[in-house]
Amino acid sequence: MLTLTLDELKNYLRIDGSEDDSFLTLLIDSAKEYLINAGVPESDSNLYKLAVMLYIAMQYENRDPSARMDGFNFALQSIILQLKDYPTDTTTTT
Secondary structure (H helix, E strand, O other), rough: OOOOOOOHHHHHHOOOOOHHHHHOOOOOOOHHHHHHHOOOOOOHHHHHHHHHHHHHHHHOOOOOOOOOOOOOOOHHHHHHHHHHOOOOOOOOOO
């Protein structure tokens, strides 16, 4: 469903060259898995694409586990809340 190409991602991250292509491909798959685990179904919406790119940017640009990523994290969490597939309550009360 997601139509994020490696070239689009590299342009977003401002990466020239192909040294990190396999790592970026791994991050694309990891981002999709992360969102699925967060309750966000895969989608072709631009907001979903942005969530994937934000997750990848966080992981790619902050490889130090002790690095603070509050700005990225807040933006990503906000998008996840908008995209999350919440169960609907089908019971009715009278």
